[in-house]
Amino acid sequence: MSENFQVDLQGIVDLLSNHLYSSPRVYLRELLQNAVDAITARQAVDSDEPRRIDVQATDGALSIADTGIGLLPDQVRELLATIGRSSKRDEIGFARSEFLGQFGIGLLSAFMVADEIEVVTQPAGGPATRWIGTADGRYELAETADRSETGTTVTLKARRGAEQWYKHATVVELIRLFGALLPIEIRVNGEQVTDGKAPWENTGAMQRAELVGYAQDKLGFTPFDVIHLNNPSAGLTGVAFVLPFAANPAERATHRVYLKRMLLAENVEGLLPDWAFFVRAVIDTSELRPTASREALFDDGTLEATRDALGEQLRGWLVRLGNTDPGKLDRFLGIHQLGVKALALHDDEMLQLVHRWLRFETNHGRMTTSELQQRTAQIRYVTSVEEFRQLAAVAAAQQITVVNGGYTYDSELLARLPEVVPGLSTSRFDPTELSTSFDSLDPDTELRLRPFIQLAQDSLDPVGCEVVVRAFEPAGLPALYLVDRSAQFASELRATKDRADALWSEVLGALDTQDDSRPQLVLNYRSPLVRRMASLNDPELTQLAVEGLYGHALMLGYHPITPADSALVNRSFLGLLDQAVPTPEDPTP
């Protein structure tokens, strides 16, 4: 013998209110939606019939009356009293596109705010029926006196503690929120509360001002720009408002979505591609599907195709801006630079889109990648602001363009650019490259300077630095400390190894590249100071001066200072002071 399931209605209502719906306020959305569907069904039969919804909200009670199709007694039994039964699906069970509802559970949401639901309904030419359902799962059905008009009235009485959802102001606010775009006359306590127009449908000169006003009112900001969105295959129209402030690209952007002109939710995710974090969209769609809670979009192929199509339109806006109003694009990037860069780092599409407008600091001013490409086949960058400060002027004097990759995301972006942009080549700038562009001394001078160079080398042997003399610009810079990158890594590794315990020491030892190329102190023979030093006849003073320059060059380049370095610099500083400050027995004239 087969039996029917018993359903604990209270359990289902708890499930809906605690797990499906985000707030009891959706009860009004569900009632409104049923009224709209009933009107749609009646219009399909006779489009001359009125399209009206009348809400009466007095403290503690609410009724919503529609001029819809109404139900016969048998339909009431089948549709209202059977959970999950809906008149809005076709024979195969698919949602029929003309209706908002589809699941056959919406009416139950009223039990979140009422213990009893009364429905009085009458189809054209049929009898009027009164149905009263209670939250404990019982219902009564009876014929009643005819209504004055075809349609349905649903009446609720507030459950204790839910009175706030029945207040006039709250009801007006919620009806406006959910129903602002519905092409139906909606009154609350006699007053018409909506105009049925989407802000982007107003044409004419004031359209933009109205859209800006809408964003200010409803979204709380004055948009940087407004982009129209359109996707006929999803029956979609709307706008994207560009945020006037920086947004965190890691936070998923959410959008206000209307489905068949009724609000689905104010914070729908997944409508636009992830990279479009800098806009908030407001759209209406007739083809995308809701989830059962009607608070999110169902993530299917149609949504994916829509996301791509809308992404194309946002991309189009960026490209247009780049081509027609570079100043405005610059302002846009000024606001969203960091977010755009962060995203471009992981999202090839975004990088491809924006790379040509991203500006980087270089030693020849701020430049885009295409401006850089015009200057040099190979874009060279350093990875820290300190390194840039040290090398910028010297490299510029040798006509070498160096990009400062020290700002957030810049060096990572520069490293990734060649993967995405054909023909673009970037590399880390190796400071030792500089010395190859410095001028060597002529053989006579070289010979003459040999004792000086030897003396300087003796001073710097204890710190493992090689002394070289070259002539380069700017002449005001007496010395430059250059260290090959892999040598720098090896020396830092060794310093750490010396400080680490035995286990770590061994691990670090395995990483040692054994690169023993020594750092160089390049003395600049164009510098008057270096020239004077080279012609000194006092070996001790020469050595102190070389050590002093060494310390100065280290600090200028923000290089790490080892104990041996600081001992050397100390010695030089004190020695030079000693020479500079006269002793009392040596009275100055």
Ligand SMILES: Nc1ncnc2c1ncn2[C@@H]1O[C@H](COP(=O)(O)OP(=O)(O)OP(=O)(O)O)[C@@H](O)[C@H]1O
């Ligand atoms: N105001 C109304 N006028 C006419 N029929 C109604 C009305 N309200 C509800 N119904 C009938 O009751 C059925 C069940 O309504 P319910 O709101 O529970 O589900 P639904 O609207 O079909 O789907 P969903 O759960 O997606 O809202 C509807 O399919 C409809 O046939």
